[in-house]
Amino acid sequence: MLTLRNISVRLGGKLILSSISFSAVKGINVILGPNGSGKTTLLRAIIGMIKYDGEIRVDGEISYAPAEFFSPSMKVLDVLKAGRKRANYESYIKELNVEKFLERDFSTLSSGERKLILVTKALAEGDNVIMDEPLSNLDVKNKFFVMNILKKFNHKTFLITSHELETLRYADKAIVINKGKLEYDGGVSDLSDDLLSNVYGIKFKKIQVDGKTFFNVTG
Numbered sequence: 001m002l003t004l005r006n007i008s009v010r011l012g013g014k015l016i017l018s019s020i021s022f023s024a025v026k027g028i029n030v031i032l033g034p035n036g037s038g039k040t041t042l043l044r045a046i047i048g049m050i051k052y053d054g055e056i057r058v059d060g061e062i063s064y065a066p067a068e069f070f071s072p073s074m075k076v077l078d079v080l081k082a083g084r085k086r087a088n089y090e091s092y093i094k095e096l097n098v099e100k101f102l103e104r105d106f107s108t109l110s111s112g113e114r115k116l117i118l119v120t121k122a123l124a125e126g127d128n129v130i131m132d133e134p135l136s137n138l139d140v141k142n143k144f145f146v147m148n149i150l151k152k153f154n155h156k157t158f159l160i161t162s163h164e165l166e167t168l169r170y171a172d173k174a175i176v177i178n179k180g181k182l183e184y185d186g187g188v189s190d191l192s193d194d195l196l197s198n199v200y201g202i203k204f205k206k207i208q209v210d211g212k213t214f215f216n217v218t219g
Ligand SMILES: Nc1ncnc2c1ncn2[C@@H]1O[C@H](COP(=O)(O)OP(=O)(O)OP(=O)(O)O)[C@@H](O)[C@H]1O
Pocket: 011, 012, 014, 016, 033, 034, 035, 036, 037, 038, 039, 040, 041, 042
């Protein structure tokens, strides 16, 4: 369980998040919103990295994969094991197919390979897996690969940000933030193209195929 009530954040004297409330569901919760809308700030508040007003209630362990990560000169296996010693990494290492990187120096991996390691680590360490743009730097095949793995572990709660609207087809819930305010919190099929068009300032058309929802940019 992950519930936020009236979360507000001020940074540098500016109100960055304004009274955000929602409950994440088990499975995949995707946070959408334009650049600078407050997505990363919200994730940082949830993991306790920054101060906030309001209430956050969590059951179970929280894990976090940041969007960008300082690349230490450190063995990949040690990066995975740094922090939570009790996590069962082995099964997730197999699942994500990253055995081949374990003995390598983390700083020598490509950006997509590093991303797969961060996703592996977050999956292994938490029941509430908070990931900031877990698909950025991944190639088209690995994007689908990772989303399918998240779908498989649907007893966990994933809260992920994404600029890729294709992730919505896997999502159990969509959360839309604009200018620090919550614009939408609900099922993907109920999310309207008008709302997305207003938030992003470009035209979207919603398409539903085989019970899945897609949004095409039309202008
Ligand atoms: N320490 C700070 N002081 C002042 N403003 C800040 C600070 N940190 C972040 N901001 C501002 O807060 C806003 C939200 O930033 P945030 O990184 O949460 O956005 P985001 O939705 O994750 O954006 P993106 O999609 O570009 O990653 C931005 O306008 C950013 O410039």
